[in-house]
Amino acid sequence: MRSNENYLPHIATAAFLTLAVLISFQLFILREPTRIAADETYHKNTAVTAGKTTFAKNCAACHGANGEGSEDGPSLNNKQFLSTVDDGTIFSVVSSGVPNTRMPAWNQVHGGPFTDEDVRNLVAFVRSWQPNAPDLVVTVKPGDPARGAAIFDATCYACHGKDGIGTDRAPALNDTVKLHQFDDAWYRDTIMNGRPAQGMPTWGTVLSPEQVNDLLALFDQWRSAAPAVGEKPAATPAPTATVLPKVAPTAAPATPTVTAVVTAAVTVTEATTPTVEVARPSNPGGPGQAVNLKGVVASGLKIYTQQCVKCHGEAGKGGVDNPGSSDGTIPALNPIDETLVNTDIKVYAYNIDLFMEHGSTPGGPNPTSKMTAWGDEKKLTPQQIADVIAYVISLNK
Ligand code: HEC
Ligand code: HEC
Ligand code: HEC
Known part of the structure; x- marks a missing residue:
C-alpha cells in the first residue's frame, strides 16, 4: 500500500542536499574576495614589473635609477610627492609632459611613444615606491x-x-x-x-x-x-628659494608650495576640459612676430588656398575628416572656435597666431592630421602668417 511508504528518508536527503548546496555556495562567495584580491595582486605585480623596465629605459636618465631625482628632473621616489598626488594626476603628467620644461609627453595621444597601458604600468611602478619612499626635502628651484x-x-x-x-x-x-x-x-x-x-x-x-x-x-x-x-x-x-620642512609621514596636509606645484601640473593636463579657457594649441610657446604686423586679406586668401584649404575646407567651412582624432574632423575656421574670438583684434590675432606658430595635435588615439607649425618650421614668413590670420578673421566677420 502506497500510503504506508515511508518518505521520511527522502525528505531528509533532499533537505540535506539543499543545505549542502547553500553552504557550499556561501563558501564560494566568501572565498571570492580572496580570489579577486589574488588576481589583482597578480595584475599589479605584472604592471609594476613592466613599468620598472620602461622607467629604467626612459625616465631614469632624468629622475634617477631609483626615482631619487637628478639635475634634470625632480625626485619621484619621495614621500611628500607620492602622498600628495593620486594615480590620475601622475597618469596625466606622464601622458602630456610639462610644457616648456624638460619633461616630455609620453602618451601617444600627446605625440609620445607609449600606449595608455604603458603609462598605467609606469604609474603602478612609481606608486610601488610609496611604502618605503624616503622623506626627501623638496626644493623648488x-x-x-x-x-x-x-x-x-x-x-x-x-x-x-x-x-x-x-x-x-x-x-x-x-x-x-x-x-x-x-x-x-x-x-x-x-x-x-x-x-x-x-x-x-x-x-x-x-x-x-x-x-x-x-x-x-x-x-x-x-x-x-x-x-x-x-x-x-x-x-x-x-x-x-623655498626649502620645505620635513613632514612626518602621517602629517597629511601638504605644505602650500608642494600643492601649488602639483595643482599646476593638474591644470596643465586638464586642458581637455576647458571652462572659460581660450583654446590653446597642444604645442607650447608664445606669439611670433606676425602679431606685430599688419595682415593683408587678399594675400592671405592666396596663401589659404595654397596651404590650408585641403585641411580646413573652402572658405574655412571645414568638413575634412580626421580619423583617429576625438573630433573626427579637422576644425572649421569659419565659424572659428568661439573661444579664440575677441573684440580686441590684437588678442584675436594673437589667439590664432599661437596655432600658426607652433602647430597643434588634436586629442584622440591617433589623429591622422595635425596642425602644421608654420612659424616654428619656417614654412611661412611672419608677414605671410599675418596675412593668413587677417584672412581667417575676415571670414568670420
Ligand atoms: C629629459 C628629462 C626627463 C625625462 C626623460 C623624464 N622626465 Fe619627468 N620630469 C622632468 C622634469 C624637469 C620635471 C619637472 C617639470 C616641472 O618643472 O614641473 C618632470 C616631472 C615629472 C613628474 C611630475 C613630478 C612633480 O613633482 O610634479 C612625473 C610624475 C614625471 N616627471 C614622470 C616621468 C616619467 C614616468 C618619465 C619616463 C617615462 C619621465 N618623467 C621622464 C624631466 C624628465
Ligand atoms: C595678448 C596680449 C598680452 C600678453 C601676451 C600678455 N598680457 Fe598681461 N595683460 C594683458 C592685458 C590686456 C592686461 C590688462 C587686463 C585688464 O584690463 O584687466 C594684462 C594684465 C596683466 C597683469 C595685471 C596688471 C595689472 O596692473 O592689473 C599682469 C601681472 C600681466 N598682465 C602679466 C603678464 C605676463 C607675465 C605675461 C607674459 C607671460 C603677459 N602678461 C602677457 C595682455 C597681455
Ligand atoms: C594637414 C592639415 C592642416 C593644414 C594644412 C592646416 N591645418 Fe590648421 N589645423 C589642423 C588641425 C588638425 C587642427 C586642430 C588642432 C587641435 O585640435 O589641436 C588645426 C587647427 C587650426 C586652428 C585652430 C582652430 C581650432 O578650432 O582649434 C587654426 C586657426 C588653424 N588651424 C589655421 C590654419 C591655417 C591658417 C592654415 C594654413 C596656413 C592651416 N591651419 C593649415 C590641420 C591643418
Whole structure:
C-alpha cells in the first residue's frame, strides 16, 4: 500500500542536499574576495614589473635609477610627492609632459611613444615606491630674474612692451606703485589665470610653475630697483628659494608650495576640459612676430588656398575628416572656435597666431592630421602668417 511508504528518508536527503548546496555556495562567495584580491595582486605585480623596465629605459636618465631625482628632473621616489598626488594626476603628467620644461609627453595621444597601458604600468611602478619612499626635502628651484627676462621677452613683450613699460595693448607692469601694492601671490594668480575677457591670456596652461617663479623674480628685481616712497629698499631680496620642512609621514596636509606645484601640473593636463579657457594649441610657446604686423586679406586668401584649404575646407567651412582624432574632423575656421574670438583684434590675432606658430595635435588615439607649425618650421614668413590670420578673421566677420 502506497500510503504506508515511508518518505521520511527522502525528505531528509533532499533537505540535506539543499543545505549542502547553500553552504557550499556561501563558501564560494566568501572565498571570492580572496580570489579577486589574488588576481589583482597578480595584475599589479605584472604592471609594476613592466613599468620598472620602461622607467629604467626612459625616465631614469632624468629622475634617477631609483626615482631619487637628478639635475634634470625632480625626485619621484619621495614621500611628500607620492602622498600628495593620486594615480590620475601622475597618469596625466606622464601622458602630456610639462610644457616648456624638460619633461616630455609620453602618451601617444600627446605625440609620445607609449600606449595608455604603458603609462598605467609606469604609474603602478612609481606608486610601488610609496611604502618605503624616503622623506626627501623638496626644493623648488629659486626664481631667476635673468631666465624671467628671457621668458618675458618671448611671451609678454608683444603686449606689455620692452622691460614691461606697457603698450597700447596692455598696461605697464614695470610700475613701481603697482609692484609695491601687490605681492607675489597676486602676480602669480594674475599670470596663471589671466583675464581672458580683458585680453590677458591664461598662462597657467603654457608656463611651468618654475617659469612663473622666474617671472616673479624679474618683477622683484623691478620692484627693488625703485623702492616705493617711504619704504626701505629691500636690502636682502626676499628669498625665492623655498626649502620645505620635513613632514612626518602621517602629517597629511601638504605644505602650500608642494600643492601649488602639483595643482599646476593638474591644470596643465586638464586642458581637455576647458571652462572659460581660450583654446590653446597642444604645442607650447608664445606669439611670433606676425602679431606685430599688419595682415593683408587678399594675400592671405592666396596663401589659404595654397596651404590650408585641403585641411580646413573652402572658405574655412571645414568638413575634412580626421580619423583617429576625438573630433573626427579637422576644425572649421569659419565659424572659428568661439573661444579664440575677441573684440580686441590684437588678442584675436594673437589667439590664432599661437596655432600658426607652433602647430597643434588634436586629442584622440591617433589623429591622422595635425596642425602644421608654420612659424616654428619656417614654412611661412611672419608677414605671410599675418596675412593668413587677417584672412581667417575676415571670414568670420
Ligand atoms: C629629459 C628629462 C626627463 C625625462 C626623460 C623624464 N622626465 Fe619627468 N620630469 C622632468 C622634469 C624637469 C620635471 C619637472 C617639470 C616641472 O618643472 O614641473 C618632470 C616631472 C615629472 C613628474 C611630475 C613630478 C612633480 O613633482 O610634479 C612625473 C610624475 C614625471 N616627471 C614622470 C616621468 C616619467 C614616468 C618619465 C619616463 C617615462 C619621465 N618623467 C621622464 C624631466 C624628465
Ligand atoms: C595678448 C596680449 C598680452 C600678453 C601676451 C600678455 N598680457 Fe598681461 N595683460 C594683458 C592685458 C590686456 C592686461 C590688462 C587686463 C585688464 O584690463 O584687466 C594684462 C594684465 C596683466 C597683469 C595685471 C596688471 C595689472 O596692473 O592689473 C599682469 C601681472 C600681466 N598682465 C602679466 C603678464 C605676463 C607675465 C605675461 C607674459 C607671460 C603677459 N602678461 C602677457 C595682455 C597681455
Ligand atoms: C594637414 C592639415 C592642416 C593644414 C594644412 C592646416 N591645418 Fe590648421 N589645423 C589642423 C588641425 C588638425 C587642427 C586642430 C588642432 C587641435 O585640435 O589641436 C588645426 C587647427 C587650426 C586652428 C585652430 C582652430 C581650432 O578650432 O582649434 C587654426 C586657426 C588653424 N588651424 C589655421 C590654419 C591655417 C591658417 C592654415 C594654413 C596656413 C592651416 N591651419 C593649415 C590641420 C591643418
